[in-house]
Amino acid sequence: xxxxxSWLLKLTWLxxxxxxxxxxxxxxxxxRLAMIEGLSGPFxxxxxxxxxxxxxxxxxxxxxxxxxxxxxxGGARPLVLQRYDSKGQNEEVLSAxxxxxxxxxxxxxxxxxSANAAVxxxxxxxxxxxxxERRVMFLNYSAVDPVLTNEKCSFWHFxxxxxADMRVAALMTIIKEDRALRKVYLxxxxxxxxxxxxxEVRRQLALQRPDVQIVGDELHPVGRIKDFLxxxxxxxxxxxxxxxxxxxxxDLTLLVKAARDAGFDGRFYTFxxxxxxxxxxxxxxxxxxxxxVADWLPNVQTAESEAFYKAFRKRYPDPSxxxxxxxxxxxxxxxxxxxxxxxxxxxxxxxxxxxxxAVARALENVSVQLQGQAGRMRAADHQFQQxxxxxxxxxxxxxxxxxxxxxxxxxxxxxRTLPAAAAEMPTSCQMQxx
Numbered sequence: 531x532x533x534x535x536s537w538l539l540k541l542t543w544l545x546x547x548x549x550x551x552x553x554x555x556x557x558x559x560x561x562r563l564a565m566i567e568g569l570s571g572p573f574x575x576x577x578x579x580x581x582x583x584x585x586x587x588x589x590x591x592x593x594x595x596x597x598x599x600x601x602x603x604g605g606a607r608p609l610v611l612q613r614y615d616s617k618g619q620n621e622e623v624l625s626a627x628x629x630x631x632x633x634x635x636x637x638x639x640x641x642x643x644s645a646n647a648a649v650x651x652x653x654x655x656x657x658x659x660x661x662x663e664r665r666v667m668f669l670n671y672s673a674v675d676p677v678l679t680n681e682k683c684s685f686w687h688f689x690x691x692x693x694a695d696m697r698v699a700a701l702m703t704i705i706k707e708d709r710a711l712r713k714v715y716l717x718x719x720x721x722x723x724x725x726x727x728x729x730e731v732r733r734q735l736a737l738q739r740p741d742v743q744i745v746g747d748e749l750h751p752v753g754r755i756k757d758f759l760x761x762x763x764x765x766x767x768x769x770x771x772x773x774x775x776x777x778x779x780x781d782l783t784l785l786v787k788a789a790r791d792a793g794f795d796g797r798f799y800t801f802x803x804x805x806x807x808x809x810x811x812x813x814x815x816x817x818x819x820x821x822x823v824a825d826w827l828p829n830v831q832t833a834e835s836e837a838f839y840k841a842f843r844k845r846y847p848d849p850s851x852x853x854x855x856x857x858x859x860x861x862x863x864x865x866x867x868x869x870x871x872x873x874x875x876x877x878x879x880x881x882x883x884x885x886x887x888a889v890a891r892a893l894e895n896v897s898v899q900l901q902g903q904a905g906r907m908r909a910a911d912h913q914f915q916q917x918x919x920x921x922x923x924x925x926x927x928x929x930x931x932x933x934x935x936x937x938x939x940x941x942x943x944x945x946r947t948l949p950a951a952a953a954e955m956p957t958s959c960q961m962q963x964x
Contacts, residue, residue, distance in 0.1 A: 560610040561597060561869065561884065563588070564630035565639045566650070568618035572753035573779040575806060576642050577615075579853035580671070584611055584639060586845055587862035597866045599873035609866070618642070618753065620649045627653055631666060636884050637865065641672030641691065642779075644723035648678065651687050658686055658886075658964075665886040667893075669865060671858050674801075675723045676730075679913040683959035686886075688893055688912045690861040690905075692825060694723060694776060694801075696953050698730045700823040700918045701774070701799050703946055706738050708772075708797075713745045715770035717761065719781055720749035727776030727801070745770050753781060758788035765794055772797040779806060786820070787811040797821060805853050809923055810938040817940070820923040826856035826903055827921045827942050828933040834902035839933060849937025856903045857916065863900055864907065868893035887964055905950065911959035918953045920946040 565584055567577040588609045591597065596608040612635065614626035623646045630638060640650055650668055658665045670678065670689045674697065679689050692700075705711065716731055718724030728747065735742055745768040750761065762785070765773060773796065777785055786798065786808050797819045802808070804822035812820055828839045842854040872888035894909040905916035921942030926934035930943035 558605075558607055559634070560608045561637070562630075562633065562635040563609055563611050563637045563639055563865075564614055564626075564633070564635035565611060566614045566616050566623060566626045566630065566646075567640060567642055568646075569613060569615040571617050572781075573618055573642060576779045579806065579851075580642060580858070581611075581613060582846055582851055582853070583855055583858040584671075584862065586842065587859045589845075590859075591862060591866050597873070598870045609862075616640075616646060618646065620646060623649050624653055627657075631657070631664060636664075636666050636886055638666055638668045639671065639861075640668065641670050643721075644673040644675035644678065644726075645721045647673030647687075648675070648682060648722065651678065651682055651684050654686050655684055667886050667890050669861055671855070671861055673723070675726050677722070677726070679911040680958045683911045683957070683961055685890060685912075685961060685963050688890075688907060688914070690857045690864070690914045692916070692918055692953060693913065693955075694726045695730045696918065696955055697776075697801050697823045698727065698734055699955065700920055700946070700948055700953065701821065702734050702738055703948070704821060704920055705735075705742075705772075705774075705799060711739070711742055711771055711797075713743050713768070713770050714772045714774055715746035715765045715768055716744060716748070717746065717765070717773060717775050717777070717785070718749050719752040719777055721752050724749055724752070724776055731774050750781075753779070755781065755784065758785045759792060761785065762788035762792035762794060765789060766792050770794075770796055772799055774799045776801045778802040783807040783811050786816075790815050803923070804921060804935060804942045807936070809935045809940040809942075812923070813940075816923045817925060818922060821920060822923075822942060823918060823920050824855075825916055825918060827919050827944055828854070828935075829921065829931055829941055829944055830902075830919065831930065831932070831944070832902050836932075838901035852936045856900070857905075857914070859900055860898050860903065860905055860914075860916070864893060864896045864898040864905075867898060868896050871896075908954075908957075910961065911957040912961075913957065915950045915954050917950050918948045919944050920948075 569577040588611045592608045596606040616623040616626050668687045672691050674691050674693045676693045676695045716728045718728045800822050803820045868889050871892040897906040905914050921944050924931045924943050926941045931941040934941040
């Protein structure tokens with residue numbers, strides 16, 4: 531009787547304390563995202579602008595409870611975005627990657643340099659082969675050298691931006707129609723991306739506008755030119771009616787400003803002329819002359835797009851912070867969806883580790899939609915497929931331009947929309963899968 535009573539007391543004690551014991555179980559750690567980006571040096575402003583986009587996207591996922599995972603894997607898990615300053619240098623990129631992995635990150639985010647992205651792909655390929663128990667994957671939001679999803683394609687790398695050849699093709703739809711155009715000047719940054727842009731421009735001009743003469747074709751050091759007036763003087767003297775460039779960040783803003791100061795009166799066909807000071811630098815001289823291609827522009831003019839843009843401006847009301855990219859939001863949404871799908875299939879543990887292979891397999895077939903913008907990942911090369919738009923600079927308040935850029939008084943009116951099927955291009959990727 532004594533023994534039975536003792537067991538009954540123990541069972542009563544356990545019943546009373548089991549809920550508390552369950553609550554006392556440590557929560558699984560968050561899913562760590564490591565942004566490796568130039569946060570100091572000549573392109574620090576672009577790195578900080580990216581960080582704001584990614585932070586906003588992470589906040590949105592966490593506000594709805596985090597990434598949904600089964601109870602066996604610890605339930606919903608929040609995302610944590612961690613910053614690593616690469617200074618835009620390849621050596622620093624490798625150092626940041628090592629630190630991120632040592633700190634428990636399994637998802638690496640980067641984009642503001644194709645050269646840095648190529649270094650990351652090679653390093654991650656080697657790391658994942660050497661340490662399969664600590665595999666990581668790489669999400670790329672801006673590094674657009676086509677080689678990254680062609681010859682250098684990797685199972686661990688996913689690109690969410692349209693690559694350079696896709697962007698050139700979009701710009702070419704406008705250049706084809708500019709029948710007055712006879713002379714163009716090509717200028718770009720002297721590294722893999724800038725070289726790829728000019729190479730593809732030459733190829734597509736030869737095919738679609740053989741009547742257009744290339745009167746200048748040069749590359750300049752990346753992030754080192756403080757005064758582009760000598761370049762602008764050459765451009766003006768060449769008789770060019772348009773400049774075609776893939777320049778970004780300060781290399782674009784300073785080029786635009788120098789061209790304006792030199793009295794260049796032609797057009798700018800750009801990848802990134804719609805942000806980071808370029809519209810303000812050009813001012814009135816840019817109206818109708820600065821053309822930019824993007825995955826999305828604030829003046830797309832749908833109710834969903836307007837709500838999306840207003841929400842970003844509410845989160846970051848300072849006009850100087852007005853740099854928002856839909857593709858970065860879609861990227862985080864796609865990642866959350868892929869982790870949830872992989873977790874539902876048992877590919878997540880309570881100790882916090884993700885099965886990166888399972889997440890990658892889910893991500894390479896993901897389709898995602900946000901505020902009217904949709905896209906899908908192409909499994910063959912991990913190149914995201916989405917619509918592209920081409921816009922031309924105009925005064926805010928004119929037809930089709932309800933929103934300006936960075937408080938400049940100028941925005942971009944959408945003049946061409948390419949559906950995803952029209953923007954898609956073939957790939958030479960020979961993917962090696964684990």
